[in-house]
Amino acid sequence: MEHVDHILIVDDDREIRELVGNYLKKNGLRTTVVADGRQMRSFLESTPVDLIVLDIMMPGDDGLLLCRELRTGKHKTTPVLMLTARSDETDRIIGLEMGADDYLVKPFAARELLARINAVLRRTRMLPPNLIVSEAGRLLAFGKWKLDTTARHLLDAQGTVVTLSGAEYRLLRTFLDHPQRVLSRDQLLNLTQGRDADLFDRSIDLLVSRLRQRLADDARDPAYIKTVRNEGYVFTYAVEILGDSP
Secondary structure: OOOOOEEEEEOOOHHHHHHHHHHHHHOOOEEEEEOOHHHHHHHHHHOOOOEEEEEOOOOOOOHHHHHHHHHOOOOOOOOEEEEEOOOOHHHHHHHHHOOOOEEEEOOOOHHHHHHHHHHHHHHHHOOOHHHHHHHHHOEEEEOOEEEEOOOOEEEOOOOOEEEOOHHHHHHHHHHHHOOOOEEOHHHHHHHHHOOOOOOOOOHHHHHHHHHHHHOOOOOOOOOOEEEEOOOEEEEOOOOEEOOOOO
16 A cells, blocks of 8 residues: 655644645645644654644743754654744744754645655655765765764864764764865755755855854854865864764
């Protein structure tokens, strides 16, 4: 029997739950709708899903807390698409840092939500050809750093662990798999989040800034991630594939 993707919608607004649920059903997806984190936890205890649409602004446990909870539990690999009424860019970055795979700002068109869901599902199920070799290596070395692709964290020259958010890890992996090549903001968004940039979308710039901090890279004169004026960013170091992680 052909697999039908199961989407869990978590939103305290009953009208939005029903509209989104019905639209996705009409477009060939299986849907379940719940109103809050308690109902979400209860449902996930017995039923696996392929993707969770999670509203940020909810009474009680909000979407950011629930996303962080998902990312540290047995559902850490389940894709999460966050819905937010907040237009502030920093709030969107926080959602990505908590481990969300994408976000959509309310009000939104149901057609765009469907497109985002399909893009996230495709991205999480496809390993790009350029990542196959580096995944097998598990340790990627550059400069004084190593990236453990199994544990998804950085190791400095002394072996000290530097924890990365999900968004930071995806961005660094993208740079390491395209070293010494200029990548535009649109390319980085497509490679890390499967979407194009909005006109005023500066989320990649904020993530680059955070990643530079993790790498102790001086933003005034960066050694690892350099800004190419009017073009994007380039990761300047060559990357070496080492053996299995410890």
